[in-house]
Amino acid sequence: MTTGDNIYVRNEQHPTLEEADLMMGLFTSREHLKDLNIWAIRGNHDCYALDAYFEVNLTKRYPTWKMPDLYYNKTFDLGNGKKYGVLFVDTCLAICANQTYA
Numbered sequence: 001m002t003t004g005d006n007i008y009v010r011n012e013q014h015p016t017l018e019e020a021d022l023m024m025g026l027f028t029s030r031e032h033l034k035d036l037n038i039w040a041i042r043g044n045h046d047c048y049a050l051d052a053y054f055e056v057n058l059t060k061r062y063p064t065w066k067m068p069d070l071y072y073n074k075t076f077d078l079g080n081g082k083k084y085g086v087l088f089v090d091t092c093l094a095i096c097a098n099q100t101y102a
Helices: 017-030 054-061 089-095
Strands: 072-078 082-089
Touching: 054 082, 082 089
Parallel strands: none
Antiparallel strands: 072 082
16 A cells, blocks of 8 residues: 555656656565555655546556545455455645646
8 A cells, every 4th residue: 555655757747657667666576565456546746747647547557556546445354354444535636736626
């Protein structure tokens, strides 16, 4: 699970797939992490992109990257009838004044 600040890019307004590949390589190159789902959300350092959905769209490129929207909830089954609920809130929407959305 990430808490944001996922990709630090050269050009803040135009993140690239090569930069995303570099970030994902940190997970996919490690045997004990490569098959684990990564439940992600944007942090305040991810607010750069002109395309607010850049990281959401990475879900199509990487099967373990799970970011269905800019904010979402997910319930994890812990076993023995216990569950754990998480609300993922995009920090860009919550605190960054430079973000506007319809």
